[in-house]
Amino acid sequence: MLVGYLGPLGTYSHAAALQQYPEEELKPYGTLEAVVEGVKNSEVELAVLPVENSTNGEVRAALDALIAEIGECPEIKAVGEVRVRIAHQLFSRSSNVSQVERIYSHPQVWGQASHWLSSTLPGAKCIDCDSTSQAIERAWEDKNGAAIAGSAAGSVYGIKPLIANVSDRDENTTRFLVLAKQPAPENKQHTMVTFCAAQQDLCKTLEALVSSGVQVTFLTSRPLGTHWTYRYIVEFAGALASEQVREALAKLNQVTPVTVIGAY
Numbered sequence: 191m192l193v194g195y196l197g198p199l200g201t202y203s204h205a206a207a208l209q210q211y212p213e214e215e216l217k218p219y220g221t222l223e224a225v226v227e228g229v230k231n232s233e234v235e236l237a238v239l240p241v242e243n244s245t246n247g248e249v250r251a252a253l254d255a256l257i258a259e260i261g262e263c264p265e266i267k268a269v270g271e272v273r274v275r276i277a278h279q280l281f282s283r284s285s286n287v288s289q290v291e292r293i294y295s296h297p298q299v300w301g302q303a304s305h306w307l308s309s310t311l312p313g314a315k316c317i318d319c320d321s322t323s324q325a326i327e328r329a330w331e332d333k334n335g336a337a338i339a340g341s342a343a344g345s346v347y348g349i350k351p352l353i354a355n356v357s358d359r360d361e362n363t364t365r366f367l368v369l370a371k372q373p374a375p376e377n378k379q380h381t382m383v384t385f386c387a388a389q390q391d392l393c394k395t396l397e398a399l400v401s402s403g404v405q406v407t408f409l410t411s412r413p414l415g416t417h418w419t420y421r422y423i424v425e426f427a428g429a430l431a432s433e434q435v436r437e438a439l440a441k442l443n444q445v446t447p448v449t450v451i452g453a454y
């Protein structure tokens with residue numbers, strides 16, 4: 191079985207794929223969008239996609255890519271979840287942190303190390319990269335550059351960190367959804383759905399869930415660009431096959447059409 195992930199080797203997505211599928215063949219992709227496309231085009235049977243970090247919240251690019259591809263290909267579903275401890279380190283060709291002028295990393299990382307960055311390197315420019323491993327490659331071409339990445343990325347490139355811990359929080363964790371072109375499992379503990387609603391209808395949609403007795407565990411919104419209508423992504427506790435969740439989805443469908451993203 192082939193499992194897609196945001197590469198190259200050594201990214202946190204690679205760690206998630208290895209943690210969940212140690213025996214399977216893994217296929218790296220260059221961007222989060224390409225990971226979801228890989229599932230859509232059946233190049234891989236499964237893929238891991240980061241969706242939420244305990245320090246910095248939702249991974250917006252990943253959720254946007256997932257919603258866009260599900261719109262085109264509704265067979266894509268989340269069928270599992272993997273949680274990975276994220277411990278950031280600073281890697282640099284320079285041996286002195288005061289010489290660092292530019293820092294390379296994945297944009298999701300800035301909010302996971304913002305206190306460290308503003309206290310230690312307040313003047314440094316932050317440069318977005320497609321992944322933390324790519325950040326090391328780019329920082330190595332810059333004599334006043336440094337990358338924030340994990341220890342696995344350092345091992346892949348055979349380098350030691352200049353600073354061993356730059357995360358704002360020790361318990362920093364990212365959760366990844368496992369994607370597949372399969373029906374969402376009926377018996378898992380959590381369900382994720384998406385729907386569109388005007389601002390004033392948000393309470394009605396939540397009421398549909400809460401009055402059915404399900405507990406909402408995650409909620410995020412994206413503006414649709416019209417004033418002021420949103421796409422919501424909501425996760426709640428409960429198996430798809432349970433009476434409670436069936437009732438919740440039926441009630442929600444009466445307010446606005448709902449799409450099941452998956453269950454895990």
Ligand SMILES: O=C(O)C(=O)C[C@]1(C(=O)O)C=C[C@@H](O)C=C1
Pocket residue numbers: 196200201202203204240243249276296298299320321322323364
């Ligand atoms: O760049 C990586 O190493 C990734 O796997 C991406 C990613 C993310 O998009 O959230 C994964 C986990 C961390 O939160 C930081 C970056």
